[in-house]
Amino acid sequence: MHVIPVIDIRGGVAVAASRGDRARYRSLETPLAASADPVAVALGLRSLFPFSTLYVADLDGIEGRGADLATQQRVFDAWPGTELWIDDGTTDLRHRVIGSETLRSLVDYESARRSAGPSAPLSLDFRGDTFLGPPQLLDDATLWPDRVIVMTLARVGSGEGPDLTRLAAIVARAGNRQIYAAGGVRDVDDLKALRDIGVAGALIATALHSGKVTPGDLVTLA
Numbered sequence: 403m404h405v406i407p408v409i410d411i412r413g414g415v416a417v418a419a420s421r422g423d424r425a426r427y428r429s430l431e432t433p434l435a436a437s438a439d440p441v442a443v444a445l446g447l448r449s450l451f452p453f454s455t456l457y458v459a460d461l462d463g464i465e466g467r468g469a470d471l472a473t474q475q476r477v478f479d480a481w482p483g484t485e486l487w488i489d490d491g492t493t494d495l496r497h498r499v500i501g502s503e504t505l506r507s508l509v510d511y512e513s514a515r516r517s518a519g520p521s522a523p524l525s526l527d528f529r530g531d532t533f534l535g536p537p538q539l540l541d542d543a544t545l546w547p548d549r550v551i552v553m554t555l556a557r558v559g560s561g562e563g564p565d566l567t568r569l570a571a572i573v574a575r576a577g578n579r580q581i582y583a584a585g586g587v588r589d590v591d592d593l594k595a596l597r598d599i600g601v602a603g604a605l606i607a608t609a610l611h612s613g614k615v616t617p618g619d620l621v622t623l624a
Contacts, residue, residue, distance in 0.1 A: 403593055403623040404455070404603030406487070406582070407447040407610055409440055412461040414473050416443040419558045419607065427461070432611040440473055441480045447610060448482055451620040455485045457499070457605050463490030464504065487523060499551065502535025503527040511539055515547070523582070525551040528568070543575045550581050551605065557586030561608065564592055566599060573600040590619040597623070 410417050410427060415438040417427040429438045434446030444456060458477055463469030469490040478486055489499040498518045502525060505511050515522070524547050527534040534555075539545055552572055554565045564586045573581050580602035587593060587606045593615070596604055609615040 403597045403601075404580075404582070405451075405453065405593065405615075405620055405623060406455045406457050406603060406605045407453055408457045408459065408584075408605045408607040409443055409447075409477070410459045410461060410607070411440050411470060411473055414440075414470060416440045417461070418611075430611070433613075434611060440477050444477050444481055450610060450617050451624075452483070454483045455487060456481050456483055457487045457489070460488065460490035463492060464501065466491065489525065499523050499525050501525045501527055501553075502533070502539055505535050505539070508536050508538055508545075511536060511545070520547065521549075522547065523549040523551055525553045525584070526572070527553045527555060528565075529555045543577065543579075546576065546579055548579055550576060550579055551584050552581060554585035558584065561588050562586050563588055564596060564604070566595060569596065569601055570599045587615075589614045590616075590623070593619070593623055 410419055412427060416430040418430045420426040430443060432443065432446065435442040447453065458474060460469050460474060469492055474488055487499050489501050491504045492498060500514045500518055500522055526540060533540045552569055557565060564583045569581065569583050582603045582605060583596050583601050584605040587604050587609050589609060593604055606615065
């Protein structure tokens, strides 16, 4: 199980998710860092476990205010892992996440793939039962890259548990692709349940800051 910690940033600080309602996100308070500075939070997460990958959601970029490239670069320079996944609504650099919610058509998706490169993960974004993106992108699994995130926005920061039904359905269609769950993970039991249905990894934040997923849990899952 590949566990990937998440940092949401807005206005240069790390913020705490609340059911995917970004207007309600507030400055993050965590025992892992002395402040909400994204670099301090990233290093605090890394102190728990030698995570190889960090996911950074740049809300300014996603919401169309312009990506915070300076903060992204600070985190990139400080992150001791091997990979940074950045979701900021742009695809001009490799290892960007392509979020379906920012795409208007398959033409947009094809352009994004060319810009971001073949290794860039695709995030299939959902709000409730509604898929956010071109319907063909959800319907045609042959369009998906090797790594696919299933993002259930209403469960992000909710503590309600992952959407196992939706994830199992997408795993069944994914072939050899790696599927990553995002939204709702509460504890190690949720991570084990995801592993049992064939999910390759999970994006988590709240459960790490609250201590409900411990370093010992991470070692066991790894």
